[in-house]
Amino acid sequence: MIDWINWLLALAQTLLFIAMAPFLLGWIKRVKCHMQNRAAPSLWQPYRDLGKLFRKHVVLAEQASWIFRATPYVVFGATVLCAALVPLVAVDLPTAAIADVIVLVAFFSLARFFTALAGMDIGTAFGGMGSSRDMMIGALAEPVLLMAVFTMAMTASTTNISEATTYTLNSGLVLRPSYIFAMLGLLMVAVAETGRVPVDNPATHLELTMVHEAMILEYSGRHLALIEWAGQIKLMIYMVLVANVFFPWGIATALAPNDLAVGFVAIAAKLVLLGVVLVVWETIMAKMRLFRVPQFLGFAFLLSLLGMLTHVVLETGG
Amino acid sequence: MSPLILAYLALASALASGVLALGADRYPVLLRYGSSLLLGACGVFAVLAGAWALIDEAPTTDLLALGLPWLKWHLRLDPLSGFFFAVVGLLVFAISLFAPGYLREYIHPKNRQALSALGLFTGLFVLGMLLVLLADDAFVFMISWELMSVSSYFLVAYQHQHAANRRAAFLYLLMAHIGGLAILLGFGVLAGFGGGFTFGAMRAAELSATWASIAFALAFFGFGMKAGMVPVHAWLPEAHPVAPSHISALMSGVMLKVAIYGLIRVTYDLIGDIQWQWGLVLLIIGSTSTLLGVLYAMLRNNLKRLLAYSSIENIGIILSGLGLSMIFIGTGHKILGVIGLIAALYHVLSHALFKGLLFLGAGAIAHATHEYDLNNLGGLIRRMPQTAVFFLIGAMSISGIPLLNGFVSEWLTFQTALQAPVLASGVLRSIIPAAAAVLALSAALAAACFVKVYGVAFLGVARSRHAARAREVDAGMRAAMGLLAALCLLFGIFPSTVISIIDAIPNLLLGAGPPSATAQGWLWLTPISPKTASFSAPLVLLGILIFALIAWLLLRKRTVDVRRGHAWDCGFGSLNSRMQYTGTAFSMPIQRIFAPVWDLKEEIEETRHAAQPLQTEGVRHQLQALDRSWSRVYEPIGHFVLVAARRIGLIQTGSIHTYLAYSFFTLILLLWVVT
Numbered sequence: 001m002i003d004w005i006n007w008l009l010a011l012a013q014t015l016l017f018i019a020m021a022p023f024l025l026g027w028i029k030r031v032k033c034h035m036q037n038r039a040a041p042s043l044w045q046p047y048r049d050l051g052k053l054f055r056k057h058v059v060l061a062e063q064a065s066w067i068f069r070a071t072p073y074v075v076f077g078a079t080v081l082c083a084a085l086v087p088l089v090a091v092d093l094p095t096a097a098i099a100d101v102i103v104l105v106a107f108f109s110l111a112r113f114f115t116a117l118a119g120m121d122i123g124t125a126f127g128g129m130g131s132s133r134d135m136m137i138g139a140l141a142e143p144v145l146l147m148a149v150f151t152m153a154m155t156a157s158t159t160n161i162s163e164a165t166t167y168t169l170n171s172g173l174v175l176r177p178s179y180i181f182a183m184l185g186l187l188m189v190a191v192a193e194t195g196r197v198p199v200d201n202p203a204t205h206l207e208l209t210m211v212h213e214a215m216i217l218e219y220s221g222r223h224l225a226l227i228e229w230a231g232q233i234k235l236m237i238y239m240v241l242v243a244n245v246f247f248p249w250g251i252a253t254a255l256a257p258n259d260l261a262v263g264f265v266a267i268a269a270k271l272v273l274l275g276v277v278l279v280v281w282e283t284i285m286a287k288m289r290l291f292r293v294p295q296f297l298g299f300a301f302l303l304s305l306l307g308m309l310t311h312v313v314l315e316t317g318g
Numbered sequence: 319m320s321p322l323i324l325a326y327l328a329l330a331s332a333l334a335s336g337v338l339a340l341g342a343d344r345y346p347v348l349l350r351y352g353s354s355l356l357l358g359a360c361g362v363f364a365v366l367a368g369a370w371a372l373i374d375e376a377p378t379t380d381l382l383a384l385g386l387p388w389l390k391w392h393l394r395l396d397p398l399s400g401f402f403f404a405v406v407g408l409l410v411f412a413i414s415l416f417a418p419g420y421l422r423e424y425i426h427p428k429n430r431q432a433l434s435a436l437g438l439f440t441g442l443f444v445l446g447m448l449l450v451l452l453a454d455d456a457f458v459f460m461i462s463w464e465l466m467s468v469s470s471y472f473l474v475a476y477q478h479q480h481a482a483n484r485r486a487a488f489l490y491l492l493m494a495h496i497g498g499l500a501i502l503l504g505f506g507v508l509a510g511f512g513g514g515f516t517f518g519a520m521r522a523a524e525l526s527a528t529w530a531s532i533a534f535a536l537a538f539f540g541f542g543m544k545a546g547m548v549p550v551h552a553w554l555p556e557a558h559p560v561a562p563s564h565i566s567a568l569m570s571g572v573m574l575k576v577a578i579y580g581l582i583r584v585t586y587d588l589i590g591d592i593q594w595q596w597g598l599v600l601l602i603i604g605s606t607s608t609l610l611g612v613l614y615a616m617l618r619n620n621l622k623r624l625l626a627y628s629s630i631e632n633i634g635i636i637l638s639g640l641g642l643s644m645i646f647i648g649t650g651h652k653i654l655g656v657i658g659l660i661a662a663l664y665h666v667l668s669h670a671l672f673k674g675l676l677f678l679g680a681g682a683i684a685h686a687t688h689e690y691d692l693n694n695l696g697g698l699i700r701r702m703p704q705t706a707v708f709f710l711i712g713a714m715s716i717s718g719i720p721l722l723n724g725f726v727s728e729w730l731t732f733q734t735a736l737q738a739p740v741l742a743s744g745v746l747r748s749i750i751p752a753a754a755a756v757l758a759l760s761a762a763l764a765a766a767c768f769v770k771v772y773g774v775a776f777l778g779v780a781r782s783r784h785a786a787r788a789r790e791v792d793a794g795m796r797a798a799m800g801l802l803a804a805l806c807l808l809f810g811i812f813p814s815t816v817i818s819i820i821d822a823i824p825n826l827l828l829g830a831g832p833p834s835a836t837a838q839g840w841l842w843l844t845p846i847s848p849k850t851a852s853f854s855a856p857l858v859l860l861g862i863l864i865f866a867l868i869a870w871l872l873l874r875k876r877t878v879d880v881r882r883g884h885a886w887d888c889g890f891g892s893l894n895s896r897m898q899y900t901g902t903a904f905s906m907p908i909q910r911i912f913a914p915v916w917d918l919k920e921e922i923e924e925t926r927h928a929a930q931p932l933q934t935e936g937v938r939h940q941l942q943a944l945d946r947s948w949s950r951v952y953e954p955i956g957h958f959v960l961v962a963a964r965r966i967g968l969i970q971t972g973s974i975h976t977y978l979a980y981s982f983f984t985l986i987l988l989l990w991v992v993t
Contacts, residue, residue, distance in 0.1 A: 061885035120773030130901025135766035142762035
């Protein structure tokens with residue numbers, strides 16, 4: 001009986017995750033506009049955009065194969081599955097045990113694999129360019145991501161995100177240098193993986209600077225809506241990971257209504273704050289040239305490696 | 319009845335398939351159907367024998383009155399050889415389905431080849447591989463090892479009308495024998511201490527730590543050379559691609575695994591007392607092979623050569639898993655060592671399946687288009703829809719995408735590496751995570767590499783006339799690829815079941831199985847403990863299916879409103895196939911980032927208009943990315959050998975008097991030494 005309630009809660013949390021993701025993007029856009037002295041759109045604008053795209057006709061290129069048509073569903077499915085694995089409001093939900101953080105990273109690479117294939121499917125130069133660049137960025141970002149995650153996993157001696165969150169929660173306010181390095185690495189990689197400034201610019205359609213946008217240039221209608229939505233969920237997954245693994249306080253450990261309400265308020269507050277951090281970061285940084293990106297990610301790799309070494313040298317002892 | 323009987327049947331079928339093919343020059347049907355049928359039978363028997371040995375767990379042994387008068391052939395089938403037997407059998411069965419269709423090309427009067435040689439050496443090659451796995455004394459092992467090497471030499475040299483193939487085959491033979499020599503010396507050390515050539519005697523031998531390390535070093539060098547580890551890998555991407563595609567599948571898919579088998583047999587079984595330093599060597603060489611293998615693969619545009627380089631990468635992953643296992647065993651963490659060994663074995667199985675599949679896919683492409691160069695392909699997903707699906711599964715599997723078998727072994731390797739904090743040595747604790755990071759980088763680069771392969775070959779628009787006119791291959795070839803693709807999926811979704819079967823191997827070698835890997839039932843994979851890490855591929859699959867179903871139900875009624883139009887061409891008019899990204903263009907960012915890895919030779923020639931020198935008429939761009947191991951390892955050694963030979967040659971005057979004097983002085987010297 002209790003098991004069913006847990007599964008239902010996990011499902012509800014996933015749905016909440018999916019539903020909240022456009023709102024988070026709306027918030028980021030709004031703060032960004034305020035910061036750059038522009039008139040801000042409504043917080044609900046991303047929902048309206050998605051709604052509009054879902055209602056529109058799909059226009060496919062003549063050469064498009066089934067890969068092109070399947071990709072939006074694969075990308076959306078993989079991203080939603082990742083969202084189900086990350087504890088948002090409460091820890092210890094049954095979905096968290098299905099797969100660990102390595103699987104999560106692998107699901108992101110599944111989404112990237114298909115997006116890149118879809119980019120090459122039409123046979124235009126834009127698509128190939130985007131795919132090539134995105135796979136390059138992905139190839140460099142993935143080891144950084146895994147290193148940051150490994151630091152966390154070695155400290156908590158688990159790769160299960162929920163268990164790691166509980167571990168941080170139980171060990172209280174301990175200053176771990178390794179966590180600081182790992183978090184910085186993770187933040188930098190999150191920026192690269194979600195296609196934000198300075199690595200990529202989601203608002204650009206200039207051929208010299210596009211990466212992610214170049215791959216999905218041919219998409220329209222509901223296909224585009226699914227891909228955009230998946231992108232929003234992915235951004236939120238990274239922010240929730242940072243928020244809950246490194247600052248888990250507030251998250252519900254018991255499944256009582258009170259705890260859940262506190263957990264929801266806590267994660268909402270954390271996301272709002274992180275959104276502001278992201279906006280400040282994006283506003284003060286300029287978009288990088290493509291071949292500066294390896295240096296950026298190399299620095300992130302160094303941070304993660306330092307985190308790992310600090311953990312090995314300082315924190316395990318022996 | 320014992321599994322050995324089935325194994326003998328497999329050997330006999332392999333031999334019969336080779337012998338039957340002798341008449342193939344006159345009656346090609348003998349090779350296409352007769353030999354292939356027997357090979358298929360060989361595959362089935364081998365899988366059955368292997369599975370039986372794995373499930374039964376008890377080793378079965380036999381003595382055959384062959385060979386030397388005082389040394390009968392010792393044969394033994396235990397879970398370790400059974401596992402490899404089954405892996406070889408699976409792939410042999412798949413190629414037996416593939417061969418009849420594929421060989422049609424070689425029968426074609428226009429480019430007719432010596433069919434009997436192909437069939438004979440294929441049979442002998444399979445026979446050699448299977449016999450290596452059965453060998454229970456050094457003599458049979460070396461005989462069958464040589465049978466495997468030499469018969470595959472003839473297969474590499476099969477299309478000997480091309481000089482490059484002859485050169486590749488010679489290099490292959492040379493390297494195989496240098497490796498074989500090292501293995502022989504390694505057995506020599508073991509036999510010296512054990513007092514006999516049987517593996518039983520070697521197992522019982524008491525070696526000092528130094529001698530054990532020497533035996534390990536020799537065996538590692540020999541087997542590693544055959545497996546294609548960096549830096550002695552350069553023969554592999556030369557030799558494997560030039561054989562017919564189904565033979566390339568066997569060479570890359572299983573012959574390399576036979577070398578891994580030899581390494582595991584000698585280290586875990588015969589030497590037994592594993593030291594962690596060996597593991598460290600394996601881990602470092604394994605990680606280097608992984609990274610360099612995938613980087614070299616990335617820049618290749620010849621599909622089969624790219625696949626051969628990617629085999630080096632995968633051998634690196636297997637070696638890393640074994641290295642982790644040895645480090646943990648050597649430092650007294652046996653259970654973790656077991657998990658590392660299982661990770662390596664799982665990758666052996668995975669790589670055999672997906673690399674076999676990809677090589678067969680490359681063969682299918684070559685059969686349909688007569689092209690190996692990626693930059694002449696394109697758009698095959700529309701011309702060869704089923705091959706495209708199977709190849710996609712192979713490409714996803716090799717890229718470590720979840721729910722396919724490649725991911726399971728990668729996940730297990732990472733889980734083993736993450737247990738590094740239990741080690742006492744700080745150096746090991748920091749090297750292992752760094753090696754894990756290299757593995758992660760290589761996995762991501764492999765994904766990039768196979769996006770390139772799939773994107774350039776199957777997607778987009780055809781880049782040549784051949785590709786535009788390609789036709790789907792025949793049912794047998796599709797069945798072979800379909801079988802391997804289905805197995806890739808199956809072993810990716812039910813890893814716990816597979817692991818509970820291959821548990822028998824660590825039970826045999828180390829006397830311990832992973833206590834909790836499959837303790838939670840077939841649904842869950844929990845290598846260390848449920849709290850540390852858990853992965854349930856069936857539930858993930860269920861989740862994906864549910865999401866897909868919901869999305870489909872919600873959007874189903876709208877599929878009618880899909881309109882087809884031109885792709886966006888920026889308003890400049892029609893797009894053509896030359897505007898697409900080529901393989902070279904796709905890998906350029908990675909080539910630029912990792913430039914020091916290759917010897918890059920880039921030439922750009924501009925032809926200018928005669929009257930107006932500012933106007934460019936044409937540009938020719940040539941990029942050569944050479945493997946550094948040639949200039950750094952092979953050429954210096956080759957040079958050294960030549961110089962040394964010339965120096966030694968000085969004493970050869972050609973006059974009989976001098977030679978008599980040499981003999982005389984040698985005799986005196988020896989007499990003096992003896993007395």
